[in-house]
Amino acid sequence: MPLSRERVLRAAVDLADQHGLRALTMRRLAEELGAEAMSLYYHVAKKEDVLDGIVDVVAGEINEAVGHVEPAPEWKAAVRERILTARQVFLRHRWAPELFETRSSTSTEVLRYYDALVGLMRAGGFTYDLVHHALHALGSRALGFSQELFDPNAGQSADVPVDLVWQLPNLTGMLSEIAHDDPDSTLGWCDDQAEFEFGLDVILDGLDRLR
Numbered sequence: 487m488p489l490s491r492e493r494v495l496r497a498a499v500d501l502a503d504q505h506g507l508r509a510l511t512m513r514r515l516a517e518e519l520g521a522e523a524m525s526l527y528y529h530v531a532k533k534e535d536v537l538d539g540i541v542d543v544v545a546g547e548i549n550e551a552v553g554h555v556e557p558a559p560e561w562k563a564a565v566r567e568r569i570l571t572a573r574q575v576f577l578r579h580r581w582a583p584e585l586f587e588t589r590s591s592t593s594t595e596v597l598r599y600y601d602a603l604v605g606l607m608r609a610g611g612f613t614y615d616l617v618h619h620a621l622h623a624l625g626s627r628a629l630g631f632s633q634e635l636f637d638p639n640a641g642q643s644a645d646v647p648v649d650l651v652w653q654l655p656n657l658t659g660m661l662s663e664i665a666h667d668d669p670d671s672t673l674g675w676c677d678d679q680a681e682f683e684f685g686l687d688v689i690l691d692g693l694d695r696l697r
Contacts, residue, residue: 510533512533540585548595551574561697562691599629
């Protein structure tokens with residue numbers, strides 16, 4: 487099968503799914519495709535182009551998934567269902583939230599997703615001003631994931647240092663009780679399904695009162 491931009495980007499997504507985003511290099515991608523690394527540059531300008539492209543691929547999957555969902559008649563249920571459907575796509579590509587957070591370019595597919603989300607809120611009686619506030623309040627949750635304050639996988643521990651336990655009794659007490667024991671629903675360190683839905687529902691309930 488001849489190389490194409492679509493084939494290169496799909497292979498990049500598959501590589502990230504299997505081995506993580508850090509394993510995605512132009513050389514490794516060429517090996518997966520059975521091609522010379524230089525031949526990739528006819529279809530993608532550089533690695534940054536690949537990263538931008540796979541954001542589009544994942545966002546396109548999200549748009550396809552939410553497009554198959556019949557919107558609920560009530561705005562809050564419709565928005566909630568849309569966001570949770572998007573989250574299911576991220577759970578298939580657990581490396582993607584980190585990438586979405588760091589891209590400086592604007593994905594057309596992401597814009598399409600947000601445009602439809604704004605449309606649901608407008609249909610529910612939101613002014614554009616309140617929609618704007620709502621998107622700020624939702625942050626990355628609008629796409630289906632929560633941004634993490636800590637990343638233990640990057641060598642930054644989220645535990646309270648032993649020598650500071652006595653100075654931070656409240657954080658220590660909280661961390662000793664919480665547990666994220668559903669890895670299949672978790673993105674990152676502690677963005678599990680229960681935590682995500684809790685935060686989402688708090689925001690949507692507050693927006694409904696403002697509306």
